[in-house]
Amino acid sequence: MTFITILIGKLVQTLSRLRGTNGSAAPGLVVERLNPKFLNKILQKLPHGVIVISGTNGKTTTTKIITELLRAENLRVFTNNTGSNFVRGVISAVLDKISLTGKFDYDLAVLELDEAHAVKFCAAVPIDYALLLNVQRDQLDRFGEIDHTADLLNTVAGQAKKAVVLNREDPRIAKIHVKHAVFFGLSDTLKETFPSDDNLLTAPAQTSTRSTHTKHPINNPQAPALTLLESLSDKRASFKINQKHYSTALKLTGIYNAFNATGALALCLTVFPNLAPANLIKTLSNIEGAFGRGETFTYNGATIELFLVKNPSAFQLSLASFADNEHDYMIAINDLIADGRDVSWLWNVDFSALPKEIAATSGIRATDIALRLKYDEKTVKTIEPDLTLALKALCKNPETPKRIFATYTAMLELRKIITGKSIL
Amino acid sequence: MTTKHPATTKPLCILHLYPNEMNLYGDHGNILTLKKRCEWRNIPVEILTYELGEAFPDPSNIDIIFGGGGQDSGQSKIAADLLKIAPILKNAINAGTPTLVICGLYQLFGKAFHTADGNTLEGAAILDLETTAGDTRLIGNITLKTAHFGTVVGYENHSGLTALNLPNGSQPSSLNSSKNRPASHSDTQPLLSPTLQPFGTVVKGAGNNNTDQTEGAIYKNCIATYLHGPLLPKNPKIADFLIETALARRSTNATPSLTPLDDALELQAKDTALSRPR
Numbered sequence: 001m002t003f004i005t006i007l008i009g010k011l012v013q014t015l016s017r018l019r020g021t022n023g024s025a026a027p028g029l030v031v032e033r034l035n036p037k038f039l040n041k042i043l044q045k046l047p048h049g050v051i052v053i054s055g056t057n058g059k060t061t062t063t064k065i066i067t068e069l070l071r072a073e074n075l076r077v078f079t080n081n082t083g084s085n086f087v088r089g090v091i092s093a094v095l096d097k098i099s100l101t102g103k104f105d106y107d108l109a110v111l112e113l114d115e116a117h118a119v120k121f122c123a124a125v126p127i128d129y130a131l132l133l134n135v136q137r138d139q140l141d142r143f144g145e146i147d148h149t150a151d152l153l154n155t156v157a158g159q160a161k162k163a164v165v166l167n168r169e170d171p172r173i174a175k176i177h178v179k180h181a182v183f184f185g186l187s188d189t190l191k192e193t194f195p196s197d198d199n200l201l202t203a204p205a206q207t208s209t210r211s212t213h214t215k216h217p218i219n220n221p222q223a224p225a226l227t228l229l230e231s232l233s234d235k236r237a238s239f240k241i242n243q244k245h246y247s248t249a250l251k252l253t254g255i256y257n258a259f260n261a262t263g264a265l266a267l268c269l270t271v272f273p274n275l276a277p278a279n280l281i282k283t284l285s286n287i288e289g290a291f292g293r294g295e296t297f298t299y300n301g302a303t304i305e306l307f308l309v310k311n312p313s314a315f316q317l318s319l320a321s322f323a324d325n326e327h328d329y330m331i332a333i334n335d336l337i338a339d340g341r342d343v344s345w346l347w348n349v350d351f352s353a354l355p356k357e358i359a360a361t362s363g364i365r366a367t368d369i370a371l372r373l374k375y376d377e378k379t380v381k382t383i384e385p386d387l388t389l390a391l392k393a394l395c396k397n398p399e400t401p402k403r404i405f406a407t408y409t410a411m412l413e414l415r416k417i418i419t420g421k422s423i424l
Numbered sequence: 425m426t427t428k429h430p431a432t433t434k435p436l437c438i439l440h441l442y443p444n445e446m447n448l449y450g451d452h453g454n455i456l457t458l459k460k461r462c463e464w465r466n467i468p469v470e471i472l473t474y475e476l477g478e479a480f481p482d483p484s485n486i487d488i489i490f491g492g493g494g495q496d497s498g499q500s501k502i503a504a505d506l507l508k509i510a511p512i513l514k515n516a517i518n519a520g521t522p523t524l525v526i527c528g529l530y531q532l533f534g535k536a537f538h539t540a541d542g543n544t545l546e547g548a549a550i551l552d553l554e555t556t557a558g559d560t561r562l563i564g565n566i567t568l569k570t571a572h573f574g575t576v577v578g579y580e581n582h583s584g585l586t587a588l589n590l591p592n593g594s595q596p597s598s599l600n601s602s603k604n605r606p607a608s609h610s611d612t613q614p615l616l617s618p619t620l621q622p623f624g625t626v627v628k629g630a631g632n633n634n635t636d637q638t639e640g641a642i643y644k645n646c647i648a649t650y651l652h653g654p655l656l657p658k659n660p661k662i663a664d665f666l667i668e669t670a671l672a673r674r675s676t677n678a679t680p681s682l683t684p685l686d687d688a689l690e691l692q693a694k695d696t697a698l699s700r701p702r
Contacts, residue, residue, distance in 0.1 A: 145448075145495035335700060341564065342579045344652045347453030364700075367693040371657055374689055375453070375460050383689075385696075 002042075002102050005035040009095045027095055028088025039091050040125045042098065046078070048108035048271065050125060054118040054156055055133025055173070056149070057314045058260040060290045061252070062133060063112040065264040070110070072283040073275055078106040086117040087124060108271070115152040122159035130160040131267045133260070135172040136313035146172075165267045168223050169194065184266035185225035186259065187240075190232065193320065194255060227266040232258050241265065241277040248285045253294045254321035256314070261287075294322070299391065299418045301398035306414065309405045310340070312348035318405060323353035327403045330394045331373075332363040332387060332410035339407040343368050351376040359402070362390030363410040387413050435468035436670055439481065441491035442502050443473050446528055449581065451492030453654035454524065457663050458488065465683045467667070476505050483516050487670035493527030493652065499537075503545050506532055510548035517550055520615060522669040523646040524662075526655065530640065530648040531555040531584050551641050551648055552620050555584040558634075564702040566629025566651060568639050572616060573661045576624055577697045578651025585633040586650075588641055591619045614672050616665075617642045623649050628702060645669050658694040660687050 013027040031038050043050050053063045067079045080093040090111055098104045113121050115135075121127075135150045150172040157164045157176045167173045168185035186194055228240040237258045238247040252261060261284055268275060289295065297304045307322065309315040309331075323329075335341050343365050351373055360382040361370045370380045384390040387410060394402055406414055440455055455471060462469035472481050494502070513533075517523055531537050534553040537545040547554075561583045568576040622632070623640025631639035631650070640649030647662065649655065656663040668682050 147495055147497050341700075342449065342581065342652065344450035344453070344579055344654055347450030347456070347654050347657070348447075365693075365696060367689065367696050368658075371689050371693040372453075375456050375657065377460075383692075 002035070002038070003100065005031055005038050006095065006098055006100055006102060008034060009038075009091070010100070013092065013095050025088050025092070028091035031091050031095070032088060036124075039087070039094065042094055042102075042104050043109055043125050045104065046106055046108050048075070049128030049162070050109045051111065051129045051131065051267065051271065052118055052121065052127050052156060052160075053110065053112050053131045053133070053267075054115055054153060055131075055167070056115070056136040056311060057317075058133050058256060058263075059112040059114070061257055061293055062131065062260040062264050063110055064290045065252075065261050065284065065287055066110050066131075066267055068287050069264060069268050069280050069283050070108070070272075073272070073279070075108065075272075076106045078104075078109040080111050086113070087121050090121065115149050115156075118156045119152050122156055127156075127160050128162045129164070129267065129271055130156050131165040131263055132157060132167065132173050132176065133263060134167055134170045134313075136311055150176075163270050165226075165263065165270055167263060168225055174223065181223075182266055182270045183223045183225045184227045184263045185223075185229070186262075187228060187230045190229055190255070194259070194317075225266075226269060227262045229259050229262040237261070239265065239281065241269070244277065246277060246281045248281050250285060251288045253289060254317065256317045256321075257289060257293065295415075297415075297418045300395040302395040302400075302402050304395075304402040304404060304418065306411060306418075307403065307405045308408065308411050310408055312345045315349045315405065319349070319351065319353050322403060323355075325355050326401065328359040328394060328397070328400050329354055330360040330362060330390060330402065330404045331358065331369050332361070332390065332404060332406040332414060333365040333369045334363045334407050334410040335365050336409045338409050346372045351378060354378060357381060360384060360390045360394045362387050363407065366390070388417050391417055435470040436462055436487045436667070437470050437472060437485050438488045438490060439486045440471060440473045441489065441525075441529060442475060442494070442498075443492070444475055445498035445502050446492045446494035448493045448495060448498075449527070449579070449652035450654045451526055451652065454492070454526070454656045454663075455490055457654070457656035457660070458490070458666060461660070461663050461685065462667060464685055467671070474509070476502060480509050480512055483512050486516060486521060487674065488666050489513065489516065489521055489523040489525075489646075491525040491529030491533075493529070495528075499528045499532065500545065503532060503537075503547075506548050507546060510550065513548060514550045517644055517646045520645050520669075520673060522666040522673075524655070524666060525646070525648045526652065527582055527650050530650065531586065533646075533648055534586065537584065551643055551646070552589040553586055553641055554589075555586045558583045558585045562630035562634055564629060565697065565700050566631070566639070567627040567698060568624030568629075568631075568651075569627055570624035572642075573659060573665070575627075575698070576651065576655075576659050576662070577694050578649070578653040578655050578659075580629055580631075580650045581652065582650050586641075587633055587636075588620060588622060588638065590621070614645070614669055616645050616647070616669075618644070623647055653697070658690060658697055660685070660690045 009027045009031040012030045016026040053059050063079060067077045070077050080090050132153050135146060154176050157178045163180040163182055164178045165182045166176055168183040230238045230240050232255055235250050237250050265280055268280060295306050307318050309318060335343050346369055356378060358373055358378050358380045361380050362384050366383050366385040370383045373380055382393040438458055459469050525533050532547050533550045534547045534555055535549045536547050536554045538556040540557040563581045566578050566580045570576050620641055620643045622638035623642050626637045626639050664682055
């Protein structure tokens with residue numbers, strides 16, 4: 001039965017790729033119908049089990065960091081790619097790697113799953129570990145409400161047989177109650193600079209959005225963290241692991257990526273307690289950000305950094321790290337399903353850190369974001385829904401480096417225009 | 425932009441209800457819009473907040489009341505507290521204080537919220553309406569036709585179904601009157617609607633209950649609606665109505681008229697929103 005499932009699955013995959021689609025949904029669907037236990041059967045054979053990474057922000061980067069950390073330790077890691085973080089996507093990723101005879105030579109699976117799909121996945125495949133990053137305002141038009149999202153992650157946590165790694169600084173994550181919980185966290189000084197979802201723009205009378213911080217005390221200050229991000233300056237980070245201090249340069253940029261790395265370290269040391277932290281830190285120093293997380297391109301002679309923004313917390317964190325007066329800025333907002341249809345969230349972001357003049361806004365909702373910026377007293381030079389034209393306008397003076405913040409589908413399209421090829 | 429309003433030596437005071445618990449879907453944008461549209465006209469403005477369990481500010485100082493949407497947990501947290509301040513809010517609204525409540529606080533300004541598990545959450549009973557939990561979320565872009573503000577655009581995301589108890593024999597004013605901007609006279613209170621009426625008629629979307637095509641409610645100078653977006657940035661007429669009414673209530677002599685602002689970008693963004701599929 002497995003052989004036939006693999007054969008048919010691979011066939012459908014080839015056919016759907018020939019038709020020019022990314023080939024992730026259709027083969028998964030066929031295999032799911034044909035052999036509902038297929039995924040379980042394959043993944044249960046992995047000697048070190050199945051690990052699920054979930055949460056609103058940072059899944060892709062964290063999964064990438066874990067995968068690279070463990071591969072450097074000579075472990076064979078199976079992982080899924082961005083754009084396939086749902087059950088059928090995982091099936092498709094398995095079909096990619098499995099041989100016709102059913103050979104699937106991996107030590108463990110590290111899977112990035114969004115909150116709703118993680119629940120579905122756990123119902124189909126027993127998991128060993130979960131790493132839960134955060135619950136923030138994402139596409140509320142999809143999940144309904146933020147507390148509902150927290151409930152989803154609670155369900156996932158309850159399914160993990162061995163241990164769950166939790167972000168101590170996220171109140172909704174920290175209060176998840178499981179038998180074997182491991183925490184990762186921030187030092188007190190860094191907490192100040194790291195807004196959680198509850199201290200995004202709410203009370204407008206305040207000039208600083210972060211000043212609401214004290215109203216939301218960190219839930220679990222006593223919980224000792226296995227890994228702690230102690231300090232971060234420019235591109236150097238220091239971690240405290242098992243009471244010992246490690247300092248390193250990082251290629252990852254932004255405080256949120258350094259914090260994702262802290263979670264990744266906690267997960268690796270939970271699954272493999274014998275790994276040497278010093279080696280992990282050394283590997284970490286060379287790991288780069290994931291796709292759309294500050295990737296750098298050259299286009300028409302201009303240097304462009306591209307940042308994915310998909311919800312107010314991620315956008316606010318990006319602005320905290322990457323807003324200055326040395327760059328020209330463009331913001332591209334689409335409102336397709338993958339972006340979130342509701343663009344209200346733009347009003348929960350404080351844009352005051354950006355320069356007074358924004359070079360361009362683009363995407364389907366170019367005027368919406370321009371309007372948002374107007375109410376933060378910014379002016380927008382070019383409002384151009386067409387991404388190609390907006391990019392041209394942005395790159396008129398190539399000597400100034402550029403930074404673009406874009407929602408998911410806008411980023412895919414921009415990347416295609418910049419590199420001349422599609423990524424999915 | 426440089427005219428100074430004679431009636432505004434004291435800043436225009438906007439009260440934001442429960443910003444910590446009721447702040448979903450960019451509702452902060454409504455407050456920011458009111459604030460900026462005052463500042464751009466040199467009208468001094470002050471934002472007050474009222475949080476759970478705090479002392480309520482002197483109601484005679486409050487010119488505009490605003491309350492946003494929250495999720496279920498936020499809503500049940502504030503419900504009991506809201507009952508405590510309900511008499512003050514009711515007095516203010518009956519006296520004509522311009523008010524805007526969105527989604528969660530719209531529901532709680534009604535008489536009751538019947539939850540999915542069969543319980544009833546008592547509302548502030550400022551508006552004669554009741555909400556019953558529905559089994560599907562009504563989500564998407566929404567367009568309304570309103571009597572006072574023309575076409576209104578927003579985004580709705582709610583599962584509660586709201587039914588208005590309209591006064592006997594009355595026809596929703598939004599269905600039969602076309603353009604009656606609220607009259608402002610020095611001797612009479614300017615009122616949006618003396619009785620409870622729907623805020624608008626649904627052109628695209630679900631609205632109050634997905635059946636009778638009504639959306640929101642208006643009563644005196646209170647506007648209650650499910651529309652996020654947020655509502656005010658892309659519907660600047662409503663923002664200006666709140667500001668203008670607040671100024672008119674303060675003024676002892678001639679009705680102050682607002683300095684016009686350049687709303688080209690507001691209207692462009694509105695047009696884009698109108699063109700988007702449900």
